Amino acid sequence: MSPPNALDSARAFVVDDEEAVRESIALLLRSVGIASRCFADARTFMADYHPDDPGCLVLDVRMPRMSGLELQDELNRRGWTLPLIFITGHGDVSMAVEAMQAGAFDFLQKPFKDDDLIRRVQKALEHDRAQRQQRRGLTELQHRYDSLTPREREIAERLVAGESNKVVAIDLGLSERTIELHRAHVMEKMVARGLAQLVQMILQLRGSSRGDR
Amino acid sequence: MSIPPLAPDENPLPAPPAESARTNFASEDRLSALLDAAVDPIVLIDSAGRILRFSRAAERLFGYGSDEVLGRNVKLLMPQAYAQDHDQYIHRYQQTGTPRIIGIGREVTAQRKDGSTFPIDLSVGEFRSGAEQGFVGILRDISERKRQEQELLRSTAELRLIFDNAPTAMSITDIRGHILDANHACQVLLGYQRDDLLQRRYTDLTVDEDRAALVADFLSLNAVDDSFSREVRFRTPDGGVLYALLYAGVVCDIEQRSLLMIVGLIDRSALFAATREADELRDRLVHAGRLGMLGEMVSGIAHEVNQPLTAIANYANAGRRLLQNGLTDAAELVSILDKIGSQADRAGQVIRSLRSLTRKREQLRERLDCNALIEDVSRLMELDLRANGLRLQLKLSPALPPVHGDAVQIQQVVLNLIRNAAEAMQERRGDEFVRVTSSARARAVVEICVSDSGPGLSAEVEDRLFEPFLTTKAEGMGLGLSICKSIVSAHGGELLYRRGERGGAEFVLRLPTATE
Structure with a gap:
């Protein structure tokens, strides 16, 4: 059980057409210090939610108008990576399988044990937090990288590729001294404590940009 | 038939010798040439029946030479049965002057020298030439024609036989639909004797509702090869209704003169029965x-x-x-x-x-035959069970008193019990079955037993069997048996579980018998 964290604005978004069900889930989550917001249907949620809002989604599979699965599709389409916990009713196992295949975080069958729900919501929130942290780190790195001059970027890439100051200096027709100066700037701007860390950062940036493609 | 009176005469002359008879003809040579040239055999006899001339063709036909027959009685050329009357024929003609064959011709039987007989067409004429008087017979061998006639008769009889005994109802009508002939199958199908059908019209035999359409159909036929078919209901003499497909086609009669109709009927009762059965099945x-x-x-x-x-x-x-x-x-x-x-x-x-x-339905109480209810349900379940490799055995006591209750509800209970039993045997071991028995018990109770060859129930489940929401099934709600029990209780009966003789589950449904 993670303690309530005032700085953490993460919440569980509970979407269920049944008022008593969503309200009781919210109450159950509150009892362990998890904030939540309730929505009676998927559309209301979509209209209200902003992708920067951290948290997780607790979602009934079977709802009028827009089903849980349709909401999942819509989130995937928009690239919003909110972890989804599906709640399925009697005999909806096939739907649950479908939801898991489409990337749902987890699912629960009604009626469920309170511990099961709480544990899953906590895991989902942690997952979301980690995901966002990672994304935030990447964004920061990208900012740093973007602050490099073209010359500094080139030198950084060559260093990451394993070339020595000397080789880089000869290739670029610069003095080794100038290269050392650029290198110091790169390390400063990227906040890297050594070459090893710089390599890691650049690789991380490449990995994320590859993922975006 | 016999060779008819060849030569009647009032006063028959004594038979002249053949030689003298021949010489009496003026143009002997010319006559001989004429007789011998004739293709048809010719025989001349005198008024006493004696043969005067016997042509070449006659010789060939009968196998006698002229020498053998001249002067002998013409009876020689006839089989014994006819020959004996021949003299009488001649005599009668001479007495009465009324010709029976002369100028008329007739089919008779002739006999060859070797004793074999054959049919001939005989025409007889009378001649008088001075004192000479007699008869001339011109013969034609009609064996071939007779054979063809026989053949025709035989094939006609054969056709008739086929027509009459065909398993299909067939009839012939005139162009206005009057029945001219109807075969046996047709009579049987419509339920009428042949004579009752003749001259009646099919349109007279239908039920009232179908008449107009059929009349219109018949009116539409007016040329060879026109045809139609229609589903028609006929009124049978016993007051029943016959479902039939009637088909009719126009043909020309043998003489190519008038149009006839061949009308066939196909019994559709079986089809209608099947349709009815399908309706029942749907119900x-x-x-x-x-x-x-x-x-x-x-x-x-x-x-x-x-x-x-x-x-x-x-x-x-x-x-x-x-x-x-x-x-x-x-x-x-x-x-x-x-x-x-x-x-x-x-x-x-x-x-x-x-x-x-x-x-809500508890008010509905009627006298029920439990066996009928069980059979109803088993018909519904049988296919399902068979598809799952299960047999459904019924052992119903024939002497079952009626019970008082709601048929649908009792059936729901039985159906639920059978379905439970079938589901208990999802994991098959071999020859699995669900058995339903009915029997009359003492103290006015009818007992229905549903047992299976499945694994039976665990003691834990057994204790709480009829509690709501107890279920051993992944998809079940656990309400089936508790509802069953409440239905049975409302009928004043009881629903019990016991372990079957072979370890399977056995549910016993006891219902009080109906009291008047």
């Missing part, structure tokens, strides 16, 4: 749907019950945790408890509405 399926509704209802209410149950559990757990974590106060707890109460009410409401569904 049964509707009935099955009604029975199956219980199962559907149960899974349908699953969702309805699930929602409040989920909410109740959440509220209760949340309340406990909030209290434990010091995050709530008495006022909030009270409101949470209120919510639990109202959700429990809601769940109760669902169950109550379900109960009232089964209670």
Whole structure:
């Protein structure tokens, strides 16, 4: 059980057409210090939610108008990576399988044990937090990288590729001294404590940009 | 028939010798040439019946030479049976002067020298030449024609035989539809004797509703090869209705003069019976749907019950945790408890509405034959079971007193028990069966037993068998047996479980017999 964290604005978004069900889930989550917001249907949620809002989604599979699965599709389409916990009713196992295949975080069958729900919501929130942290780190790195001059970027890439100051200096027709100066700037701007860390950062940036493609 | 009187005469002369008879003809040579040139055999006799001339063709036909027959009585050329009367024929003609054959011609039987007989066409003329008087017979061998005639008769008889004995109802009518002939199958199908059918029209025999259309059909036929077919209902003499397909086609009669119709009938009773059976089957399926509704209802209410149950559990757990974590106060707890109460009410409401569904029909009480009910249900279930490799055995006591109750409800119970049994045997070991028996018990009780060859029930399940929401099935709600039990109780009966002789499950349904 993670303690309530005032700085953490993460919440569980509970979407269920049944008022008593969503309200009781919210109450159950509150009892362990998890904030939540309730929505009676998927559309209301979509209209209200902003992708920067951290948290997780607790979602009934079977709802009028827009089903849980349709909401999942819509989130995937928009690239919003909110972890989804599906709640399925009697005999909806096939739907649950479908939801898991489409990337749902987890699912629960009604009626469920309170511990099961709480544990899953906590895991989902942690997952979301980690995901966002990672994304935030990447964004920061990208900012740093973007602050490099073209010359500094080139030198950084060559260093990451394993070339020595000397080789880089000869290739670029610069003095080794100038290269050392650029290198110091790169390390400063990227906040890297050594070459090893710089390599890691650049690789991380490449990995994320590859993922975006 | 015999060779007819060849030579009647008032006063028959003594038979002249053949030699002298011949010489009496003036143009002997010319006559001989004429007779011998004739293709048809010619025989001349005198008024006493003696042969005067015997042509070459006659010699060839009979196998006699002229020498052998001249002067002898013409009876020689006839079989014995006819020959004996021949003299009389001649005599009668001479007495009465009334010709029986002269100038008329007739088919008779002739006999060759070797004794064999053959049919001939005989024409006889009378001649007088001075004192000479006699008869001339011109013969034609008609063996071939006779053979052809026989053949024709035989094939006609054969056709007739086929027509009469054909398994298909066939008839011939004139162009206006009057029946001219109807074969045996047709008579049997329509239920009329042949004579009753002749000259009647098919349009007279139909039920009133079908008449107009058939009349129009017949009127539409007016040329060779025109045809139609129509489903028609006929009124039979015994007051029944015959379903038939009538087809008619126009043909020309043998003489190519008038148009006839060949009208055939195909018995459609079997088809209509099958249609009726299909209708009944559909009714049964509707009935099955009604029975199956219980199962559907149960899974349908699953969702309805699930929602409040989920909410109740959440509220209760949340309340406990909030209290434990010091995050709530008495006022909030009270409101949470209120919510639990109202959700429990809601769940109760669902169950109550379900109960009232089964209670609503309690007024319906009629005398029921349990065997018929069981057979009904087994027909519904049989295919299902067979598809799953299970046999459904019925052992129904023939002498079963009626019970008092609601047929659909009792069937629902039996159907549920059979379905449970079938589902208990999903894991097959071999020759699995579900057995339903009925028997009359002492103290006015009818007992229906549904047993299976499955694994039976565990002691734990057995104890709580009829409690609502107890289920061993992944998809089950656990309401089936508790509803069954309440139905049976409402009928004043009881529903029991016992372990079958071979270890399978056995459910016993006891119902009181109907009292007058």
